[in-house]
Amino acid sequence: MIRVTSLTVRVPGFTLQGASFTVPSGGVAVVTGPTGAGKTTLLETIAGVRPHHAGTIQLGETDVTTLPPESRAVGLVYQAAWLFPHLSVRDNIAYGARREDVVQEVLQALQVDALLGRPVATLSGGERQLVALARALAREPHTLLLDEPFAAMDGVLRASVRDAVLTRAATHGMTTMLVTHDVTEAQLPDVVRLRMERGAVTSLS
Amino acid sequence: MSRTLSRVLLTAVATLAASLLVLALVLPVGTLVVSAGAGGVLAAFADREVLQSLLLTMSAATLATLLAVAGGTPLAYLLARTPFRGRAVVEALLELPLVIPHPVIGIALLLAMGRNSAIGAALAPIGLGIVNSPLGIVVAMLVVSAPLYLFGARESIARVDERLESVARTLGDDRWTAVRRVTLPIARNGLVSSATAMWARCTSEFGAIVLVAYHPRVASVLAYDRYVTYGLRSALPVAAALIVVALGILVLVRVARRAERA
Numbered sequence A: 001m002i003r004v005t006s007l008t009v010r011v012p013g014f015t016l017q018g019a020s021f022t023v024p025s026g027g028v029a030v031v032t033g034p035t036g037a038g039k040t041t042l043l044e045t046i047a048g049v050r051p052h053h054a055g056t057i058q059l060g061e062t063d064v065t066t067l068p069p070e071s072r073a074v075g076l077v078y079q080a081a082w083l084f085p086h087l088s089v090r091d092n093i094a095y096g097a098r099r100e101d102v103v104q105e106v107l108q109a110l111q112v113d114a115l116l117g118r119p120v121a122t123l124s125g126g127e128r129q130l131v132a133l134a135r136a137l138a139r140e141p142h143t144l145l146l147d148e149p150f151a152a153m154d155g156v157l158r159a160s161v162r163d164a165v166l167t168r169a170a171t172h173g174m175t176t177m178l179v180t181h182d183v184t185e186a187q188l189p190d191v192v193r194l195r196m197e198r199g200a201v202t203s204l205s
Numbered sequence B: 001m002s003r004t005l006s007r008v009l010l011t012a013v014a015t016l017a018a019s020l021l022v023l024a025l026v027l028p029v030g031t032l033v034v035s036a037g038a039g040g041v042l043a044a045f046a047d048r049e050v051l052q053s054l055l056l057t058m059s060a061a062t063l064a065t066l067l068a069v070a071g072g073t074p075l076a077y078l079l080a081r082t083p084f085r086g087r088a089v090v091e092a093l094l095e096l097p098l099v100i101p102h103p104v105i106g107i108a109l110l111l112a113m114g115r116n117s118a119i120g121a122a123l124a125p126i127g128l129g130i131v132n133s134p135l136g137i138v139v140a141m142l143v144v145s146a147p148l149y150l151f152g153a154r155e156s157i158a159r160v161d162e163r164l165e166s167v168a169r170t171l172g173d174d175r176w177t178a179v180r181r182v183t184l185p186i187a188r189n190g191l192v193s194s195a196t197a198m199w200a201r202c203t204s205e206f207g208a209i210v211l212v213a214y215h216p217r218v219a220s221v222l223a224y225d226r227y228v229t230y231g232l233r234s235a236l237p238v239a240a241a242l243i244v245v246a247l248g249i250l251v252l253v254r255v256a257r258r259a260e261r262a
Helices: A039-047 A089-094 A098-111 A125-138 A155-171 B003-046 B048-081 B085-099 B102-113 B120-127 B132-159 B162-170 B175-203 B207-214 B219-230 B232-261
Strands: A004-013 A016-023 A028-032 A054-059 A073-075 A143-147 A176-177 A190-197 A200-204
Touching: A004 A039, A016 A028, A016 A039, A016 A054, A016 A098, A016 A176, A016 A190, A016 A200, A028 A039, A028 A155, A039 A054, A039 A143, A039 A176, A039 B162, A054 B162, A054 B207, A073 A125, A089 A098, A089 B085, A098 A125, A098 A155, A125 A143, A125 A155, A125 B048, A143 A155, A155 A200, B003 B048, B003 B232, B048 B085, B048 B132, B048 B175, B048 B232, B085 B132, B102 B120, B102 B132, B102 B207, B132 B175, B132 B207, B162 B175, B207 B219, B219 B232
Parallel strands: A028 A176, A028 A190, A073 A143, A143 A176
Antiparallel strands: A004 A016, A004 A054, A190 A200
């Protein structure tokens, strides 16, 4: 479960004001809104990598408001992937993994094997996102925070990777937040829908 | 004026300016080595006092650089990552040794750490002091040259996007583990370049050292001492030997780094 209550974040030139919502345990929230609405800021704050100024964040049964990122059991995937350039693809994926068998499962689920021998610098945008998703899943987080993680993938790959990620998240009880501009993803069934504009959650359904 | 003509003129001016700069950088040093001659340089390496001064110069420069890396890397990280009130003033203070004359730094060191200072008095009972000692040489090199490492390291760390650390932290690293596993390895080339630049600057230091520790003589002080005592020709072999050693080490560092990148 993700429960955010009256969350306020101030960064230079922008304020995320009083966001409140709940995503049920194991559920998916799809976050939409124009560029600059505060979607990434919201995810970063839930992950604990950006300080907040007011409000509380509860993940599962734990109030994580004051906990550092490494104690929140979250996986964070950016649109730009942010792979570690000094490590191989395999070492990126295994970076935070606790068990080798989980790494193998994720490699199979996302079909990343073909990329293992490639230097990170030679990967395309979509391949980078695929590796970043595998890296986050291999950690087995309780909460998955995805910031347009399929944006650089073409249509067929995008659908198959999205299905694989959401299936794995569902079967492992991960609560997921997915930021997207994609119409298909915005209309996924059985999800919480958050609309953000100018630093506020303007609709919730 | 036609575009072709102006392009030719621009190329000629740029080439001339670049050539003059190369000449200014290479001519004095080249003249010195040629004047000393191969025989002179070899003779310098056979001179025990020259060898000792070279060894002292290199080891003191290495120690000063290691100290700067140990203390300067965390400080560089702080300056690169943490905004705080008055940072511009703090940075200006830390950078000051680069812009003030080095003899002034020598005087300041004597005042702050010399025999009549509180620090000097505290060090004396345990047999330490900066005046005319290897410790003084290391301290002088450190104070004069550490800003080169500090601000180079700060730039190298600042170029590593903070979101890489954020991702590492969501993957289980605490802040310092993320820095150790992600930030520093990515910034490594810049850190090594900065440390090399500092080390090179240390080996050439004269102004602060000559005031703090005329003895034991580092290579620059020995060259100066021979010049004022015996004249230009006596100073030549020492100076040439210092240039040859410094050039050799700089070339080695660059070759090693190129091989590593390949």
